[in-house]
Amino acid sequence: MAAAVHRAAHQILEQGSIFADPLALRILGQDAETVARNAQEHPSGRRMRIFIAVRTRFAEEALAAAVGRGVSQLVVLGAGLDTYAYRSPMRDRLRIFEVDHPATQAWKQQRLEDAAVAIPDSVTFVPIDFERHTLAEGLASAGFDPDQQTFFTWLGVVPYLTEEAVWSTLGFIASLPGGAHVVFDYSDSPASFSLEARISHERRADQVAKLGEAWVSYFEADALRTKLMALGFSEVEDLGPPQIAARYFPNRVVALPDKGGHILRATTI
Ligand SMILES: C[S@@+](CC[C@H](N)C(=O)[O-])C[C@H]1O[C@@H](n2cnc3c(N)ncnc32)[C@H](O)[C@@H]1O
Numbered sequence: 001m002a003a004a005v006h007r008a009a010h011q012i013l014e015q016g017s018i019f020a021d022p023l024a025l026r027i028l029g030q031d032a033e034t035v036a037r038n039a040q041e042h043p044s045g046r047r048m049r050i051f052i053a054v055r056t057r058f059a060e061e062a063l064a065a066a067v068g069r070g071v072s073q074l075v076v077l078g079a080g081l082d083t084y085a086y087r088s089p090m091r092d093r094l095r096i097f098e099v100d101h102p103a104t105q106a107w108k109q110q111r112l113e114d115a116a117v118a119i120p121d122s123v124t125f126v127p128i129d130f131e132r133h134t135l136a137e138g139l140a141s142a143g144f145d146p147d148q149q150t151f152f153t154w155l156g157v158v159p160y161l162t163e164e165a166v167w168s169t170l171g172f173i174a175s176l177p178g179g180a181h182v183v184f185d186y187s188d189s190p191a192s193f194s195l196e197a198r199i200s201h202e203r204r205a206d207q208v209a210k211l212g213e214a215w216v217s218y219f220e221a222d223a224l225r226t227k228l229m230a231l232g233f234s235e236v237e238d239l240g241p242p243q244i245a246a247r248y249f250p251n252r253v254v255a256l257p258d259k260g261g262h263i264l265r266a267t268t269i
Pocket residue numbers: 001003004077078079080081082100101102104105128129130131154155156157160
């Protein structure tokens with residue numbers, strides 16, 4: 001819900017300038033004034049809102065490029081209220097599997113129904129708890145074809161999973177015979193943050209822990225890249241805060257911290 005609120009607020013407060021999503025507000029079921037007022041009352045949420053807009057744009061740009069190179073399946077891991085499957089011009093060229101925790105997925109299906117958003121025939125819902133079942137089991141039972149080139153988006157999920165669950169999923173993706181691409185976001189360890197950033201991070205981490213969804217996994221960029229290559233990924237593109245600023249906000253004058261949220265693309269092809 002929080003990620004979806006940020007996407008909707010971005011449409012209103014920044015006019016979707018980084019990432020345009022015509023369904024963001026509709027799937028939320030809230031009016032624009034309420035969303036805008038709540039976001040303006042919590043200005044500390046702006047950084048997360050912009051990061052969520054950036055990560056979604058990065059993922060969808062990488063997906064568009066990969067479809068041009070033969071991707072025919074999309075797996076949206078931990079889909080939440082992501083709306084790609086319901087608005088993309090490429091949705092008819094892709095078989096789309098939305099994988100999520102059963103509780104979240106049931107809630108999303110209700111939200112889609114309430115918002116009268118049509119579910120295309122190309123979409124298959126795959127309910128899985130990543131901590132209890134493997135992605136391989138869930139996708140196999142949903143008709144996923146491992147021999148087709150596949151793109152995985154995994155946005156806003158890795159920090160909530162144990163490292164074991166993260167590597168199990170990445171190992172599965174790397175092993176697919178048809179070839180695969182994955183985009184996910186992660187955070188540097190808070191120990192590497194400035195004092196101010198660490199305090200703000202800890203405040204937010206306490207909030208999500210109280211909601212029963214604690215952040216448990218952090219990664220160090222060089223070690224992560226080495227391990228991804230060892231798993232079988234042949235190309236890794238990892239944007240940390242400085243690279244995100246250079247790519248998406250080249251005219252920005254205020255310096256961003258070196259450490260924080262990353263968005264990463266890796267491919268086995
Ligand atoms: C912050 S939301 C991100 C949702 C969406 N990708 C987005 O960007 O809006 C985290 C997602 O991870 C999913 N998730 C967290 N833990 C999970 C688990 N153990 N198994 C399956 N999904 C999980 C939640 O259900 C939720 O959809």
